[in-house]
Amino acid sequence: MPPIEFKDYSSAAAPPAPACAFIYSPELEVGGYPEACPFNTRRAGRARAILNDMGLLSGPGRREVAPVPATEEELRRFHLPDYLAALKDGQEGRYDMASAAMGLGTPDCPIFPGMYDYVRLAVGGSLTAARLILRGDAFIAFNPSGGFHHAHAGRASGFCYLNDVVLAAMELAAAGRRVAILDIDVHHGDGQQAAFYERNDVLTLSMHESGRTLFPGTGFETEIGRGAGRGFCVNIPLPVGTYDLIYEHAFLEAALPVLRAYQPDVIVMELGMDTLSGDPLAHLNLTNNVIADVLERVRKLGKPILAVGGGGYNIPNTVRGWALCWSVLIGDHSRQHDLGVGMGGVLLENTDWLGGLRDRVLLSEAGRRGPIDAEVHRVVEYLRTHVFPLHGLA
Numbered sequence: 373m374p375p376i377e378f379k380d381y382s383s384a385a386a387p388p389a390p391a392c393a394f395i396y397s398p399e400l401e402v403g404g405y406p407e408a409c410p411f412n413t414r415r416a417g418r419a420r421a422i423l424n425d426m427g428l429l430s431g432p433g434r435r436e437v438a439p440v441p442a443t444e445e446e447l448r449r450f451h452l453p454d455y456l457a458a459l460k461d462g463q464e465g466r467y468d469m470a471s472a473a474m475g476l477g478t479p480d481c482p483i484f485p486g487m488y489d490y491v492r493l494a495v496g497g498s499l500t501a502a503r504l505i506l507r508g509d510a511f512i513a514f515n516p517s518g519g520f521h522h523a524h525a526g527r528a529s530g531f532c533y534l535n536d537v538v539l540a541a542m543e544l545a546a547a548g549r550r551v552a553i554l555d556i557d558v559h560h561g562d563g564q565q566a567a568f569y570e571r572n573d574v575l576t577l578s579m580h581e582s583g584r585t586l587f588p589g590t591g592f593e594t595e596i597g598r599g600a601g602r603g604f605c606v607n608i609p610l611p612v613g614t615y616d617l618i619y620e621h622a623f624l625e626a627a628l629p630v631l632r633a634y635q636p637d638v639i640v641m642e643l644g645m646d647t648l649s650g651d652p653l654a655h656l657n658l659t660n661n662v663i664a665d666v667l668e669r670v671r672k673l674g675k676p677i678l679a680v681g682g683g684g685y686n687i688p689n690t691v692r693g694w695a696l697c698w699s700v701l702i703g704d705h706s707r708q709h710d711l712g713v714g715m716g717g718v719l720l721e722n723t724d725w726l727g728g729l730r731d732r733v734l735l736s737e738a739g740r741r742g743p744i745d746a747e748v749h750r751v752v753e754y755l756r757t758h759v760f761p762l763h764g765l766a
Contacts, residue, residue, distance in 0.1 A: 391433040392702045393504050395497040395515035396420050400439075403486050409479075410653065410685050411531040413490075416516035418687070419694040428699055437504065439497030439515070442539070446499060447492065450538050450567065452526040459488040459533060475528035491533045494518060498536035498680055502543040505638060505676045512677050512701045516694050519642050519682030521561040522588060530559065530587060531683075537642060538567045540678060544638050545573050552577065552636035554627070554670065556663065557644025557682040558654040560591030560607065570601040575634045577627055579619075581647075581654055582609035593754045596762075603762030606630055606755065611747040612655040613740050616662040616733075618748050619647075623666050626752045632673070633763040639675050641667070643697050644682030645690040648731070653685045659731035660693040667700045677701065689731075696729040 396416065404413035423429050429436060447456055458471045462483045467476065477483050494517045501513035521537045522530030541551045541564065553568075555561035555578040568574040583589040597605035608622050631639075649657045671677065679701060684690030760766070 391510060392512040393435060393437045393501065393510040394429055394698065395439050395501055395513060396436055397438045400494060400517045404490050406482055406484050409482055412687055415684065415687060415690050416681060418691045419516055422691065422695045423698055428704060434702060437500060439493055439500045442492045442496040442499055447534060449542055450525055450535060455526040463487040463489065474526060480531050481528040481533060495534045495536035495539060498540040499543055501678045502540040505678055506547050514679040514698055514701060516681035518680035519644060521555060521557065521563050521642055521682065523563050524566055532563065535563045537564050537640060537680060541574050541640055549637040551638050551640060552631055552634055553640045554631065555642040556647065556666065557642045558646040558656055559586060559683060560588055561642060562588045562590045565605055568601065569597055569605055570599045572600045572604045575604050575636065577606040577630065579608045579622065579627060580610065581656055582611060585612055586654060593751045596759055603759055606759055608751055610656065611744050613657050613744050615657045616659055618745055619658055619662050620665065622748050622752060626755045628669065629765055630759065630763055633765055636675055639670060639677050641677060641679045642682045643679055643694065645684030645693040648686065648689045648693060650689060651686050659733065660696050661730055663693060664696050664700050667697055671701060692729055699729065
């Protein structure tokens with residue numbers, strides 16, 4: 373592969389067109405995870421259909437880009453050879469106890485035909501996005517089919533076989549870029565934390581439901597990195613029932629100051645929609661309004677953004693949330709409340725809300741707010757005491 377010439381946008385008001393790339397291929401809707409698996413691979417295509425109908429994939433500086441499948445050489449930059457061999461064997465129906473020890477063949481990481489080829493195409497989408505950013509062909513790139521943040525170097529976990537978040541961050545870091553991973557999926561991004569726990573050229577920042585109540589049981593505020601990486605791992609575990617206002621408080625008071633102090637060249641964002649109220653696999657009480665507001669604040673930092681999908685198991689809510697995220701990323705979300713554009717629940721395939729891309733406002737139970745607020749304030753104070761000084765923050 374020819375060397376990548378990086379274009380520095382750090383001081384530019386706006387990048388040259390084409391600026392925004394939506395990573396998609398119809399091949400990602402063929403095959404994929406078994407129907408019984410909660411991880412639905414059709415979500416990205418449904419989000420794309422909404423965006424296409426709303427005219428948000430066309431226009432100056434916007435284009436669709438097909439993913440290039442990751443090669444085995446590229447995957448070996450993070451994943452172990454024996455593990456990759458087990459994945460290839462699995463897609464051909466060959467499976468043994470060694471595969472089971474690697475997390476394969478479980479309910480959340482089932483063996484299925486073509487699995488290796490499928491996931492390396494999805495993972496390749498994030499590598500494609502990283503290279504578009506490095507070449508200056510995109511300032512914003514979104515791969516909704518990515519976000520496999522639980523995969524470890526030699527182990528599958530949590531619907532994740534290959535870790536595109538780690539591989540994309542490694543690609544960017546290898547080009548000399550300071551990378552920040554901001555993961556707002558409801559589950560802790562344990563795969564990338566493990567990969568970069570002792571490094572200071574990649575900041576991992578995860579806002580998630582506490583490991584006390586949710587898989588994978590990690591990501592406590594005390595996990596702040598080790599050695600050279602001390603202070604470059606930031607976790608904001610959230611209690612059951614966390615609602616928009618207190619979530620925004622945690623972001624503004626703990627996440628955003630560290631993100632600004634780190635001064636990344638590129639921001640990688642995992643936009644899992646399983647934080648939203650009503651997700652069957654989690655317990656937070658957020659609307660996509662606060663996700664959009666967080667994303668807008670990140671966008672205004674003026675750094676290239678590589679966004680990936682992730683979790684989200686209430687399918688209509690996830691699809692609508694990702695469509696909203698894309699509209700925010702491209703700076704074209706002025707029509708979010710226009711029912712004529714969204715055509716209500718008909719276009720959005722959601723019969724319980726006719727308000728376009730944004731969710732209705734939810735009210736947390738008044739009696740629950742006190743304990744929720746107290747826990748979030750405790751976590752924020754811990755980070756201000758133990759992490760902020762490592763970044764020169766008072």
